[in-house]
Amino acid sequence: MTDEGTDESVVRRDRFSGGPARSFLSSLAADRRIFAADLAVDRAHVVMLAECDVIGDDVASEILEALKEIEAAGHDDLPDGEDVHEAIETAVIERIGPDGGKMHTARSRNDEVATCIRYRLREDVREALEATRGLREALLEVADENRETIMPGYTHLQPAQPTTVAHWALSYEAAVRRDTARLLEAYDRINQSPLGGAAFAGTTFEIDRERTAELLGFESVVENSMDAASSRDFLLETIQALSTLATTLSGLAEDVIIFANRGFVSLSDDYASTSSIMPQKKNPDTLELVRAVAGDAAGEVQGLTTTLKGLPRAYNRDLQRATGHAWETVDAVTEATEVAAGAVATADWNEEVLADAAGEGFATATGVADLLAANGVPFRTAHEVVAWAAENGADYDAIEAAAAEILEDDLESCVEPAAVEAALEPAESVASRNSRGGPAPAAVATTLESARADLDADEAALADLAADLEDAAETLRSEVAGYV
Numbered sequence: 001m002t003d004e005g006t007d008e009s010v011v012r013r014d015r016f017s018g019g020p021a022r023s024f025l026s027s028l029a030a031d032r033r034i035f036a037a038d039l040a041v042d043r044a045h046v047v048m049l050a051e052c053d054v055i056g057d058d059v060a061s062e063i064l065e066a067l068k069e070i071e072a073a074g075h076d077d078l079p080d081g082e083d084v085h086e087a088i089e090t091a092v093i094e095r096i097g098p099d100g101g102k103m104h105t106a107r108s109r110n111d112e113v114a115t116c117i118r119y120r121l122r123e124d125v126r127e128a129l130e131a132t133r134g135l136r137e138a139l140l141e142v143a144d145e146n147r148e149t150i151m152p153g154y155t156h157l158q159p160a161q162p163t164t165v166a167h168w169a170l171s172y173e174a175a176v177r178r179d180t181a182r183l184l185e186a187y188d189r190i191n192q193s194p195l196g197g198a199a200f201a202g203t204t205f206e207i208d209r210e211r212t213a214e215l216l217g218f219e220s221v222v223e224n225s226m227d228a229a230s231s232r233d234f235l236l237e238t239i240q241a242l243s244t245l246a247t248t249l250s251g252l253a254e255d256v257i258i259f260a261n262r263g264f265v266s267l268s269d270d271y272a273s274t275s276s277i278m279p280q281k282k283n284p285d286t287l288e289l290v291r292a293v294a295g296d297a298a299g300e301v302q303g304l305t306t307t308l309k310g311l312p313r314a315y316n317r318d319l320q321r322a323t324g325h326a327w328e329t330v331d332a333v334t335e336a337t338e339v340a341a342g343a344v345a346t347a348d349w350n351e352e353v354l355a356d357a358a359g360e361g362f363a364t365a366t367g368v369a370d371l372l373a374a375n376g377v378p379f380r381t382a383h384e385v386v387a388w389a390a391e392n393g394a395d396y397d398a399i400e401a402a403a404a405e406i407l408e409d410d411l412e413s414c415v416e417p418a419a420v421e422a423a424l425e426p427a428e429s430v431a432s433r434n435s436r437g438g439p440a441p442a443a444v445a446t447t448l449e450s451a452r453a454d455l456d457a458d459e460a461a462l463a464d465l466a467a468d469l470e471d472a473a474e475t476l477r478s479e480v481a482g483y484v
Helices: 003-016 019-025 030-051 057-073 084-096 098-104 109-145 165-190 209-215 225-230 233-261 285-308 317-321 323-346 351-358 365-374 379-390 396-407 417-423 426-432 441-481
Strands: 150-155 158-164
Touching: 030 057, 030 084, 030 098, 030 109, 030 209, 030 323, 030 441, 057 084, 057 098, 084 098, 084 109, 109 165, 109 225, 109 233, 109 323, 109 441, 150 165, 150 351, 150 426, 158 165, 158 365, 158 426, 165 233, 165 441, 209 441, 233 285, 233 323, 285 317, 285 323, 317 323, 351 426, 365 379, 365 417, 365 426, 379 396, 396 417, 417 426
Parallel strands: none
Antiparallel strands: 150 158
């Protein structure tokens, strides 16, 4: 090897040593989100180690005191490290010496980080659930106040049948209720502790995994230690549920944007803006952004799925890139849910414009066909009669002419003229559709009662979740106080 070659090798080594690789590996900045979670996990683990006589009470006391100081100093005061877990441990050792390293006995960063993610994600999902509760409440209030507010209903964006604002609002409340159920189910699978699984093959120390789960408020442990360290299906399930919620929100936003365009509804100024150049305009900007979040959430689902696809079992560093998909999704969808709730709750419905539009496009035609069928005309024949009328005037006279053309008989021989006149009226058309889940005010009242009962049950479940976590946090504080 020439001297020149040797010099080039040295330059190359100097150029690529240290900085780029270390910064690429580091997640310390992104880990700000789980700083508090890591401190809680450290405390629970240290308390358990002391209770199991793996470390002495005096060492536990020193470690816990150091963690208290680190918490007070904050994330920005941490020393450099690959991640928040390493940085906190280094900060403990800096304060109390080598004994600080005993806090990492019987665990790995693999099970530690998995626990921290679950610990923080529980809180984020609870916030998302609170947001769905607020949206459901807003939709139920709109429904309650608009049981008899007639509006046009559409299929394929074409006038279809008259309905009510209440019926429309309840349709979205039902969808958000299912979104809530999916998130509650995801929460149950998040709420399991991986701590104590170590790198993936367990530990030789006699530890109590159930105790750390209890101190951290987890319902149970992830039994298999390899599964505990490596699985991120709980992340995927959660953001899939959030993506479904975002899709619901996108449909809601689209409807209200269209309704605003047609003058059916006016958004509060807090949820709209004016054009920078056209002073007469009022733009539904916030709902357009809500609509767009569905695309963001779907993209995060795809990103996480692709990251997790085909990973060999146990820990892989790819997982460091997985968690961000969850944080991005839960933040965006929770905010979008809150904005949608506010927009719906503060909107004004234009009853006069809605009523005028409710009968457009012969929207009461189906009710007339149903009336003929109820009076003995086969439904397909009744459909043909009303279709003929729709092309020839779309009024009583056209129906009468259609009966003569199709039935070869007087309309009065089939049905009372007054009944036909009533069926042509949007309000009467709505009132006649009193089947379960329909738009008639009486049917809406029943649906409202059931929906409020379900909302009350979910609110109670959310309160129980919050109480369980607070009880666990208080237990952990109390146990730590016994050492510090």
